[in-house]
Amino acid sequence: MELKNTINTMVDQLNEFSSEVTRVAREVGREGKLGGQAKVEGVEGKWRELTDTVNELENNLTTQVREIANVTTAVAKGDLSQKVTAEVKGEVLELKNTINTMVDQLNTFSSEVTRVAREVGREGKLGGQAKVEGVEGKWRELTDTVNEFSENIATPIREIIKMTTAVAGGDLNQKFTADVKGELIKLKQSLNTMTEQLKRVDIARDEFASMVTHELKTPLVPIKGYTQMLMEEGTIGELNQEQYFAVNEIMNNSRRLEKLIEDVMMAHRLEMNQVAFHAKSFNVKEFLGKIPLSFKKMVDDKKIKISTSKVDSKLTGFADTDRLSEVFTNLIQNSVDFVEPIKGVIEIHAKDNGEHIQFSVKDNGLGIPLDKQAQIFKTKFYQVDTSMERKHGGSGLGLVIVKGIVEQGGGKIWFNSKQNEGTEMIFTIPKSWN
Ligand SMILES: Nc1ncnc2c1ncn2[C@@H]1O[C@H](COP(=O)(O)OP(=O)(O)OP(=O)(O)O)[C@@H](O)[C@H]1O
Ligand SMILES: [Mg+2]
CATH class of the missing domain: 3.30.565.10 (Histidine kinase-like ATPase, C-terminal domain)
Structure with a gap:
C-alpha cells in the first residue's frame, strides 16, 4: 500500500516536473515568452536541483534578453544614454560588446554631426568637420556626406567674404573664381557684375571730380584777378571804405572757395591713390x-x-x-x-x-x-x-x-x-x- 502511494506520488511529481519544464522551455523556445518559472512542489534532491537549474537558466536568459531589448528599444527611440551592463559570457558577451560599441559610435556620430550642423546653421561658423572614428559602411558615408556638405558651403562663402572684403576696402580687381553650383552661380555672377559696375562708377566718379573741380576753378581765376585789381590802389580807381570792405569780402570768400575745391580734389586724389610723393x-x-x-x-x-x-x-x-x-x-x-x-x-x-x-x-x-x-x-x-x-x-x-x-x-x-x-x-x- 505504502509502495503504491510512493510510486503514484513519484509519477505525479515526475508528471508535474516534466510538464512544468516543458512549459517553461516551450514558452521561451517557441513563444519567446520570458520570465516563466517551473513550479514543482515537494521534489527534492536531484529533481529540486534540476528544477532550480532550469529556473536559474530562465532567469539569466530573461535578464540578459530584457536588458538587450531595453537598450535597443532606447536606441530605436533616439535615447543613446543606455548600455548593456549585465554580466555575460561567450557569444552573449560578443553581442553585448557589439551593442555597446554601436551605442558609442552612434553617440560620437550624432554629437559630431549635431555639432557641425549647429556651427554652420546657428553660429554661422564655417567649415566644421565631423570627426567619427571607426565607423563603416552607411555611417561612414553619412559622416563623409556631412563633411562634404560643410566644406561645400564653406568654400564659396569664404570666397565671397574674401571678395567683398576686398571690394569694401576699395580693391575692385578681385574676381569670384570658385567653382560653384546651383543658386550660387547666380550669386557669383551678380558679385562679378557688381564689381565691374563699381569699377565703372569709380572711373566715372574720378572723371566727374576732375571735370567739376576744373570747371569750378576756372572762373575763380578772373574773379580773383579783378578783385585784386579793385583792391590795389590806382589800378582801376579809388574805392571808399565801404566798397573796399565789400570787395575784401569777395576776395576772402573766393579764397575759401578755392581752398574748398582744392581740398575736395586732394581728398579725392588721396583716396584714389593719385597723389605723388617726393620723399x-x-x-x-x-x-x-x-x-x-x-x-x-x-x-x-x-x-x-x-x-x-x-x-x-x-x-x-x-x-x-x-x-x-x-x-x-x-x-x-x-x-x-x-x-x-x-x-x-x-x-x-x-x-x-x-x-x-x-x-x-x-x-x-x-x-x-x-x-x-x-x-x-x-x-x-x-x-x-x-x-x-x-x-x-x-x-x-x-x-x-x-x-x-x-x-x-x-x-x-x-x-x-x-x-x-x-x-x-x-x-x-x-x-x-x-
Ligand atoms: N584740435 C582740435 N580741437 C578740437 N576739435 C578738433 C580739433 N581738430 C579737429 N577737431 C574737430 O574735428 C572736426 C574736423 O576737423 P577737420 O580739420 O577735418 O575739419 P575742419 O577743421 O572743420 O575743416 P577744414 O576742412 O578747413 O580743416 C573739426 O570741425 C572739429 O570739430
Ligand atoms: Mg581743419
Whole structure:
C-alpha cells in the first residue's frame, strides 16, 4: 500500500516536473515568452536541483534578453544614454560588446554631426568637420556626406567674404573664381557684375571730380584777378571804405572757395591713390624750426602761444616735406581754431620712437567729445558742432586729407582728446626709405 502511494506520488511529481519544464522551455523556445518559472512542489534532491537549474537558466536568459531589448528599444527611440551592463559570457558577451560599441559610435556620430550642423546653421561658423572614428559602411558615408556638405558651403562663402572684403576696402580687381553650383552661380555672377559696375562708377566718379573741380576753378581765376585789381590802389580807381570792405569780402570768400575745391580734389586724389610723393631725408629740427614763424600772424592775432619742444639736431626723417607741411598746417590750424584766445597754448613735439619719427601737435582747447571721435578722420565734411564750426569756418576735410597723407607716406595717425581739456594729434613718418 505504502509502495503504491510512493510510486503514484513519484509519477505525479515526475508528471508535474516534466510538464512544468516543458512549459517553461516551450514558452521561451517557441513563444519567446520570458520570465516563466517551473513550479514543482515537494521534489527534492536531484529533481529540486534540476528544477532550480532550469529556473536559474530562465532567469539569466530573461535578464540578459530584457536588458538587450531595453537598450535597443532606447536606441530605436533616439535615447543613446543606455548600455548593456549585465554580466555575460561567450557569444552573449560578443553581442553585448557589439551593442555597446554601436551605442558609442552612434553617440560620437550624432554629437559630431549635431555639432557641425549647429556651427554652420546657428553660429554661422564655417567649415566644421565631423570627426567619427571607426565607423563603416552607411555611417561612414553619412559622416563623409556631412563633411562634404560643410566644406561645400564653406568654400564659396569664404570666397565671397574674401571678395567683398576686398571690394569694401576699395580693391575692385578681385574676381569670384570658385567653382560653384546651383543658386550660387547666380550669386557669383551678380558679385562679378557688381564689381565691374563699381569699377565703372569709380572711373566715372574720378572723371566727374576732375571735370567739376576744373570747371569750378576756372572762373575763380578772373574773379580773383579783378578783385585784386579793385583792391590795389590806382589800378582801376579809388574805392571808399565801404566798397573796399565789400570787395575784401569777395576776395576772402573766393579764397575759401578755392581752398574748398582744392581740398575736395586732394581728398579725392588721396583716396584714389593719385597723389605723388617726393620723399627725401630731411633734418627734423630744421624743418620744425620754420613752423612757428609761418603761424606768427594767426597766433599773435589770437594772443595765444605756440612752441616747439627740444629736438635732437641729428634727427632725420624721410618724407615729402611739402606734404608734411600740409599736415602740420592742417593740425595747427585746427588747434588755433579750437583754443580760447589768450589762454591757448599749442605745443609741437618730435621724437625718435625706434622705427619712426613721432610728431605731435597738442593744444589745451575745446577737445573732441568721445562719441564724435570715431568720425573725424573717416567722414568727409564732418564737424563736431555746427554752431561752433560756423564761427571756425572750414569744411571738415582737413583731417581726412591729413590721414591720407600720413598713411600714404608710410605712417600712422591717432589722437588723444578730452572735452574742455584739449587735443593731442600724434602721427609718425618713416626714418628712412625702406
Ligand atoms: N584740435 C582740435 N580741437 C578740437 N576739435 C578738433 C580739433 N581738430 C579737429 N577737431 C574737430 O574735428 C572736426 C574736423 O576737423 P577737420 O580739420 O577735418 O575739419 P575742419 O577743421 O572743420 O575743416 P577744414 O576742412 O578747413 O580743416 C573739426 O570741425 C572739429 O570739430
Ligand atoms: Mg581743419
